[in-house]
Amino acid sequence: MASTGSGFVTCLWFDGRAEEAANYYLSIFPNSLITNTMRYPPSSNPSTSTSEPGAVMSIEFSLNGHKFVGLNGGPHFQFSEAISFMVDCKDQEEVDWYWEKLGEGREGRCGWIKDRFGVSWQVIPKQLKQFLSSGDGEKSKKCMEKMRTMGKMDIEGLRKAFEGVEE
Incomplete structure (x- = not known):
């Protein structure tokens, strides 16, 4: 089966710091930009919401043409040298x-x-x-x-x- 997408996007899991990370990387790499920001919607049941309404859920950005998504996924996973x-x-x-x-x-x-x-x-x-x-x-x-x-x-x-x- 052939892929219909336009390539790969690297997803980076952050604990509430995805927007900060995206802005940090944009300050370092030329030809970079934020392409989309998704926010948590208002929750009908605040006890099941993973974050405050309006907080950044994910942020899409490009560094020198390489696409990334920064996901505010919580403290469950950490980065390692394996990547x-x-x-x-x-x-x-x-x-x-x-x-x-x-x-x-x-x-x-x-x-x-x-x-x-x-x-x-x-x-x-x-x-x-x-x-x-x-x-x-x-x-x-x-x-x-x-x-x-x-x-x-x-x-x-x-x-x-x-x-x-x-x-």
Whole structure:
């Protein structure tokens, strides 16, 4: 059966902070916007309502063309590193920008960092992918070993490891 939709939408489950998260991500990623907000309707039985009438139930947004829905689903589920979003960076300036904005001073490892909502991100320079897929197993291995010692990716350090240059 062929899909009739226009692609995939990533749903992120938040505990009452979906609108805050959407606005936070829009402040970081260019070419991003909120496309729809759904609110909880007035409830005929307040004891069965999951949230206050008028509160945000879900918010749809796009980050650099990738569609998301932020769902205020309650405290039942938390994010884990089993799912992460990779930010492909063209240079060290982009790596530094996204690392700082997403991590807000938090520590990370091997290019992975969690944001204030617990969502995991991989802030990866395109050069790392080039080094690791170069076809030169020994150089790629040295680059991988260097990457494993890093928090935020350092392109120059990765390049030196790949080229076998002593630091």
